[in-house]
Amino acid sequence: MAVLVIADNDNATVRDGTHKTVTAALRISSDVDVLVAGQGARAAAEAAAKISGVRKVLLAESDALSQGLAEAFEAVVVPLAANYEAILTPATSQGKNFSPRIAAKLDGAQVSDIVEVVDANTFVRPIYAGNALETVQSTDAKKVITVRPTAFKAAEEGGSAAIETIDAGAAPAKTRFVDQQIVKSERPELTAAKIVVSGGRAMGSAEEFQRVIEPLADKLGAAVGASRAAVDAGYAPNDYQVGQTGKVVAPELYVAIGISGAIQHLAGMKDSKIIVAINKDPDAPIFQVADYGLVADYKTAVPELMDELAKAGK
Amino acid sequence: MKVLVPVKRVIDYNVKPRVKPDNTGVDLANVKMSMNPFCEIAVEEAVRLKEKGVATEVVAVSIGPAQAQETLRTALAMGADRAILVQTADDLEPLAVAKALKAVVAEENPNLVLMGKQAIDGDNNATGQMLAALLDWPQAAFASKVEVSGDKASVTREVDGGLQTIEVALPAIITADLRLNEPRYASLPNIMKAKKKPLDTKELSAYGVDTAPRLKVLKVTEPPKRGGGIKVETAADLVMKLKNEAGVL
Numbered sequence: 001m002a003v004l005v006i007a008d009n010d011n012a013t014v015r016d017g018t019h020k021t022v023t024a025a026l027r028i029s030s031d032v033d034v035l036v037a038g039q040g041a042r043a044a045a046e047a048a049a050k051i052s053g054v055r056k057v058l059l060a061e062s063d064a065l066s067q068g069l070a071e072a073f074e075a076v077v078v079p080l081a082a083n084y085e086a087i088l089t090p091a092t093s094q095g096k097n098f099s100p101r102i103a104a105k106l107d108g109a110q111v112s113d114i115v116e117v118v119d120a121n122t123f124v125r126p127i128y129a130g131n132a133l134e135t136v137q138s139t140d141a142k143k144v145i146t147v148r149p150t151a152f153k154a155a156e157e158g159g160s161a162a163i164e165t166i167d168a169g170a171a172p173a174k175t176r177f178v179d180q181q182i183v184k185s186e187r188p189e190l191t192a193a194k195i196v197v198s199g200g201r202a203m204g205s206a207e208e209f210q211r212v213i214e215p216l217a218d219k220l221g222a223a224v225g226a227s228r229a230a231v232d233a234g235y236a237p238n239d240y241q242v243g244q245t246g247k248v249v250a251p252e253l254y255v256a257i258g259i260s261g262a263i264q265h266l267a268g269m270k271d272s273k274i275i276v277a278i279n280k281d282p283d284a285p286i287f288q289v290a291d292y293g294l295v296a297d298y299k300t301a302v303p304e305l306m307d308e309l310a311k312a313g314k
Numbered sequence: 315m316k317v318l319v320p321v322k323r324v325i326d327y328n329v330k331p332r333v334k335p336d337n338t339g340v341d342l343a344n345v346k347m348s349m350n351p352f353c354e355i356a357v358e359e360a361v362r363l364k365e366k367g368v369a370t371e372v373v374a375v376s377i378g379p380a381q382a383q384e385t386l387r388t389a390l391a392m393g394a395d396r397a398i399l400v401q402t403a404d405d406l407e408p409l410a411v412a413k414a415l416k417a418v419v420a421e422e423n424p425n426l427v428l429m430g431k432q433a434i435d436g437d438n439n440a441t442g443q444m445l446a447a448l449l450d451w452p453q454a455a456f457a458s459k460v461e462v463s464g465d466k467a468s469v470t471r472e473v474d475g476g477l478q479t480i481e482v483a484l485p486a487i488i489t490a491d492l493r494l495n496e497p498r499y500a501s502l503p504n505i506m507k508a509k510k511k512p513l514d515t516k517e518l519s520a521y522g523v524d525t526a527p528r529l530k531v532l533k534v535t536e537p538p539k540r541g542g543g544i545k546v547e548t549a550a551d552l553v554m555k556l557k558n559e560a561g562v563l
Contacts, residue, residue, distance in 0.1 A: 100440035104447035109528035174452040180478040291543040304549035
């Protein structure tokens, strides 16, 4: 039976997590449809149609879908469920918001945040902040699954699936969108970036965080991350947070500056290919996971690093 | 306005979990257990709503083992008025917990259910959204700010890339994110007072809800360890290694 992937999209295009979720979906069934839910989202649907392996793209449009309201996703997805054995969503904030609602409506468990598809019913997922991996077998007829995008390779482009417009369902009666403040950035998206530069509590202030971390990130073409301590202290905005309770990243290169390496931070970045840590405390736990550790005060080490990168042609 | 706050007893935030040698789960024997941190935030927010005169009663509920009484006493010491333990020895999945909570909601008729976004053991981030679905109530998940006025709540939510504000009609489910507040420590007099607050215990079986597991746990393993790294002496050394050895520049 076919499976449905709910795209992570911004109306103009589909984000990388969608391609990665398609890869996970193809491990369950060769018939993969993608739902693009938004408003004025035909361009995103066209982008989804180009993902290799996609059979069909369903396009549902309403303001409430574009606003990401969970009740709106329930109204669109639940009637579609009869056609699918599994419904997969990238484990973004938005996916985590609506997916369990859909699972409960279908009287199913949700298999949350999977990092591996063993077979069509068996999945591996991290528990206890990634300190353990659980292999679970679902007994539900309809499986509702969220997928940790960093654990899967992105499906390639090259498809040409048909796009079918479907009913957007009723607008939520009891939930009203008021407004949103989305930070616009020229930098790559944190969870999709090839390089991430993160700052910790050692920065001491928001000004220092911006002065030290951001130029280094820009030099490397990197996304900016932060530890929970730095976010809680107000040095960096909440959507920079890397960790168990923030974003999970797995870039080619992760540079941790002034980050001690609390368990909850390590849970969010330990699957990075190469980890660099700069910290003046030689006993900081971050050094236990770092491939390259530099025991130094960031105040001197980061300017030196900037110079050396410039010399290396960066 | 009555606020219901579900809380969960979990491994303490500061304890490093260890996988059992037989790969059946995580070893919780003789491990410090505490209230799930996100549940603490939810209790704090409910108590603040009461202190502001918005809420009239805060009821804490836990679906769990007899020891979850301690977790409920913590909620009472933080300022909840009374507590309900729905006792079960089984380790329930989020869907089962949501079904049990639905039954408690039917008895208690709260105007608001305020709960943590996720428990730090199962890391599912699902129970609140599932409860909202089962009740057909609006949901506001991952709240960083809550304002209740009349029969509505305005909730600022942490979303991908920033913040979103939505308005939900009560009754509703709100799940707490990290930055909603900083929970208070219960003072000694309040801990003493909490011992006298009402705590009802009921058996889960009395509610007659289907709590059968849907997921069979085949094994629990340790994640692969990262190989030991090296220390570099200088920034120049670091850049050279990243370029020539790791090939990531």
